[in-house]
Amino acid sequence: MTRSAPAAGAADPPRPAAAPPAFAMTGGQVALDGRPVLRGVDLHVAAGEVVAVLGANGSGKSTLIRALLGLVPLAAGTTELYGLPPARFRDWWRIGYVPQRLSIGGGVPATVREVVASGRVARRRRLGRDRAADRAAVARALDAVDLGARAGDPVGLLSGGQQQRVLIARALAGEPETFVMDEPTAGVDAGSQRHLAGTLETLVGQGRTVLLVAHELGPMAPLITRVVELRDGLVARDGAPDGAPGCHPHPGHEQGRPHAYGVAGGPLTPEDRG
Numbered sequence: 023m024t025r026s027a028p029a030a031g032a033a034d035p036p037r038p039a040a041a042p043p044a045f046a047m048t049g050g051q052v053a054l055d056g057r058p059v060l061r062g063v064d065l066h067v068a069a070g071e072v073v074a075v076l077g078a079n080g081s082g083k084s085t086l087i088r089a090l091l092g093l094v095p096l097a098a099g100t101t102e103l104y105g106l107p108p109a110r111f112r113d114w115w116r117i118g119y120v121p122q123r124l125s126i127g128g129g130v131p132a133t134v135r136e137v138v139a140s141g142r143v144a145r146r147r148r149l150g151r152d153r154a155a156d157r158a159a160v161a162r163a164l165d166a167v168d169l170g171a172r173a174g175d176p177v178g179l180l181s182g183g184q185q186q187r188v189l190i191a192r193a194l195a196g197e198p199e200t201f202v203m204d205e206p207t208a209g210v211d212a213g214s215q216r217h218l219a220g221t222l223e224t225l226v227g228q229g230r231t232v233l234l235v236a237h238e239l240g241p242m243a244p245l246i247t248r249v250v251e252l253r254d255g256l257v258a259r260d261g262a263p264d265g266a267p268g269c270h271p272h273p274g275h276e277q278g279r280p281h282a283y284g285v286a287g288g289p290l291t292p293e294d295r296g
């Protein structure tokens with residue numbers, strides 16, 4: 023049987039609207055302490071991209087990430103998350119944020135498992151509580167960073183690199199669509215970096231979006247689909263990786279200077295957003 027042509031004058035079937043990009047900044051400017059830090063950044067990140075943001079110390083990488091998430095205000099320009107300005111965006115469970123390393127510190131009595139489980143909060147607000155699913159996701163996240171054996175330990179007893187892995191696990195536990203990671207592997211040993219790269223490879227294979235600031239891409243390099251290099255608050259380069267995986271992305275960069283902002287990784291909470 024042949025399929026008959028649509029009757030003349032019949033309306034075309036509705037086409038699905040194109041999904042908005044995960045991030046869309048246009049002309050983004052940020053000033054901190056009265057000093058321009060981002061000076062007019064255009065950056066659109068489509069769902070499924072794996073973008074590395076590179077650049078020298080102080081070029082504005084963390085500020086860009088934070089501005090994209092609405093954590094610092096724009097002085098000019100616009101930015102959107104999944105088509106909405108951050109102030110109107112509600113689906114924070116879709117985004118897992120790993121802030122630049124900071125010491126969780128000895129003053130935090132929470133266990134590793136509790137910190138990782140807090141990554142489920144935004145998802146639970148949206149989708150309701152499912153204890154079995156929560157437990158399974160937390161166990162998977164701990165396993166992905168190889169910290170299952172430390173789950174019951176106070177997080178303040180862990181080394182800096184292990185605490186970083188806890189923050190990564192917190193983001194993983196939320197099972198977000200998009201990961202935003204600010205130097206996730208700074209201070210993390212080579213074996214754990216490989217482990218994380220394997221986990222990211224699986225997530226990327228599932229179509230998740232990744233936006234990461236990195237000093238050394240290391241074993242994550244083959245996953246990167248696009249490199250954005252910042253210089254003095256402007257995009258100096260935006261394109262495919264140059265085929266030098268694991269390269270030192272910028273000679274002016276020192277690794278692992280902790281910054282005292284952000285409180286924990288994982289889907290953003292109202293507290294993260296201030």
Ligand SMILES: Nc1ncnc2c1ncn2[C@@H]1O[C@H](COP(=O)(O)OP(=O)(O)OP(=O)(O)O)[C@@H](O)[C@H]1O
Nearest residue numbers: 054055059077078079080081082083084085086279
């Ligand atoms: N809260 C703040 N108040 C004032 N200035 C700030 C603040 N945070 C960052 N800056 C300044 O803004 C500039 C960009 O900082 P940012 O942390 O975004 O750079 P970065 O490229 O991520 O650097 P790094 O690689 O060292 O982390 C730097 O000169 C920094 O000193």
